[in-house]
Amino acid sequence: MTNTTIPEFAILGHPNEGKSTLVSTLTEDDTVRVSPFPGETTSSRTYTVTLDEKPLIRFVDTPGFQAPKKTLAWFRAYTGAPERILEAFLAEHQSDKTFADECELLAPVAKGAGIIYVADGSRPVRQNDLAEMEILRLTGLPRMAVINCKGANEKHLAAWRAEFRKTFNAVRVFNAHTAAVKDRLDLLAALMTVDPEWEPALTHVVTALNEEWGxxxxxxxxxxxxxxxxxxxxxxxxxxxxxxxxxxxxxxxxxxxxxxxxxxxxxxxxxxxxxxxxxxxxxxxxxxxxxxxxxxxxxxxxxxxxxxxxxxxxxxxxxxxxxxxxxxxxxxxxxxxxxxxxxxxxxxxxxxxxxxxxxxxxxxxxxxxxxxxxxxxxxxxxxxxxxxxxxxxxxxxxxxxxxxxxxxxxxxxxxxxxxxxxxxxxxxxxxxxxxxxxxxxxxxxxxxxxxxxxxxxxxxxxxxxx
Structure with a gap:
């Protein structure tokens, strides 16, 4: 990303963790389909934040991981060039229904979208979660983890933080159900710390949104x-x-x-x-x-x-x-x-x-x-x-x-x-x-x-x- 590039981030995670809710809150778009039932999002959809009718930043709402352990097995067995791992996975599995959701959610990342991984911090960490984290680590791309605690249950928050610190460049707690505009701007500002290459474009975004808020x-x-x-x-x-x-x-x-x-x-x-x-x-x-x-x-x-x-x-x-x-x-x-x-x-x-x-x-x-x-x-x-x-x-x-x-x-x-x-x-x-x-x-x-x-x-x- 450069200061002339429109930043784009893919919102990834397990089904029903709050990905669509996060997209709705970050884009201030309450028409984003949000459902309490897992698996409602079956294809990726891009939502653009505009200012004065010009695109400012984009977020891609993606399906949840469905076969993380099988996907991780393939990633670990991959022996090609590390920077082409996503391209190779998509080329090999594009027509395989077993990996349909994985291909759909990883496609925007392969095209250059930044990674924001969402997990529900009100539940314990599971093996599938660890598999998903490792998949994203093996991409070698900069990534942020967002802990979306549903309700006020923070019993497992410390465990999530500990796991995320092993594999992510930044970790934030952000309740997409209760976040106000200031929380949204703070999260966008925090993305600048994930990768120095993101900073110029995101500085422009945050400055523009703060001015627009005023x-x-x-x-x-x-x-x-x-x-x-x-x-x-x-x-x-x-x-x-x-x-x-x-x-x-x-x-x-x-x-x-x-x-x-x-x-x-x-x-x-x-x-x-x-x-x-x-x-x-x-x-x-x-x-x-x-x-x-x-x-x-x-x-x-x-x-x-x-x-x-x-x-x-x-x-x-x-x-x-x-x-x-x-x-x-x-x-x-x-x-x-x-x-x-x-x-x-x-x-x-x-x-x-x-x-x-x-x-x-x-x-x-x-x-x-x-x-x-x-x-x-x-x-x-x-x-x-x-x-x-x-x-x-x-x-x-x-x-x-x-x-x-x-x-x-x-x-x-x-x-x-x-x-x-x-x-x-x-x-x-x-x-x-x-x-x-x-x-x-x-x-x-x-x-x-x-x-x-x-x-x-x-x-x-x-x-x-x-």
Whole structure:
């Protein structure tokens, strides 16, 4: 490999050891077929990691060894040139069904692919494993061993390490079912230590992927910031029909406002999901998850956002702007979710505006009447609740290995919310940035909104890049 070569690695190992799972995680491709049943992969398939639509690195998912002892016997009996051992094996056994899988998995190695051997470290080392290791040693090619411990069982980890150190240039523990993006980048960086000839090409790959990771974080932060902007500046309006009461019109507007904000939050989540290349995983959380609760549900505002004391302190610094609050959660029907803070005079008119339209007639039909406007949101708690929800979603997405196929568990969420959401642990200066956004939005101060969001972007980037 050179710095102009696209690196390629063949993922080898016994059936059902996690080869396809590793490929899925390394390529961030959750469409890679992963099955709990051995022998599902019967032919090699190449998966390419691209950046700006250009190939960056390739991984070949291969079938598992089926006849390692017979293959090893042939390798040991081989007397030709050592560097041609793979070529000779393939030429002799290409049409032999007994060695069909061995030919399929060794073919990409014979063409120059690097070797990554995967073993399940949760089980003991067996004779077939030793045979496979020896086959790869006899190729004389640089190789890395990856111990993929399924679950949390590391009982046999030391034994695997000891065996691998005898025959491999590098050994790494890497759980492809739980690995986050940082773990993936660390593994790719470790490949540079296997062979000096791999270093130039892999240096380029790792540098490019690290830069691209930073770009993903910035795109996610931009999407989050726009969610906050929308939540605090959005308005909805409607004309009051002649036969419609003001209360009915207000109720419909409140429902519209809620739905618009739900949709904006959903679009922000989808943007983050696409940014981190999850096409199958949609974070459909089980019963009990706060992310499964509606944004305007009572439990959402109980678990997330600032505490009552923190909210009172924040509202005091916002002055009268924070006094104009309305209970969005029930479209005007109080659920006791919010405490009215500060000055309450004109609270309803600050959120639910109305104006008379000029009356006129066209062909005897009267036009005009009353127009109602709902918004912008004057509930100081709203941006903090949204912050907690979107950061929790971000954590679930970025901690999710692409090779994982089961439903998301509550463990990540429970850990993240063990002591309240992120907003309750913001520093005083960080809270002030959200308060500044709230105040600027209330004044319709566009430059102030932009300035507050610029600071919030910095806060968010530092947090998710930590």
């Amino acid at each position: 770009n993903r974080l910035r795109r996610s932060v931009d999407a989050m910031a726009e969610l906050f902007r929308f939540a605090l500046t959005h308005t909805v309006s409607a004309s009051l029909g002649q036969k419609e009461s003001k209360e009915e019109a207000e109720h419909k507007l409140a429902l519209r406002f809620q739905e618009d904000l739900r949709k904006k939050e959903a679009r922000t989540r989808e943007h983050i999901r696409r940014t981190f290349r999850h096409s199958l995983f949609d974070v459909t959380m089980p019963e009990g998850s706060v992310l499964r609760q509606d944004l305007f549900d009572k439990r959402t505002f109980k678990l997330l956002g600032l505490t009552r004391t923190q909210l009172a302190t924040a509202a005091a610094t916002c002055g009268g702007a924070a006094g104009a609050v309305i209970d969005l959660a029930a479209a005007g029907h109080s659920l006791g979710l919010f405490t009215v803070l500060g000055s309450v005079g004109g609270a309803a008119s600050a959120f639910l505006g109305e104006r008379r339209m000029a009356r006129a007639k066209v062909s005897g039909i009267p036009l005009g009447g009353q127009e109602l406007t709902l918004g912008p949101c004057r509930n100081l708690q709203m941006p903090f609740v949204l912050l907690d929800r979107i950061l929790l979603y971000f954590t679930l997405i970025t901690s999710r290995a692409h090779g994982k196929r089961d439903e998301a568990a509550l463990a990540v969420e429970e850990a993240a919310l063990a002591d309240g959401g992120a907003s309750r642990h913001l520093s005083a200066s960080d809270k002030k940035a959200f308060q500044a956004l709230f105040t600027a939005a209330g004044k319709k101060d566009a430059p102030g909104i932009d300035a507050a969001l610029a600071t919030i972007r910095e806060i968010l980037f530092a947090r998710i890049n930590g």
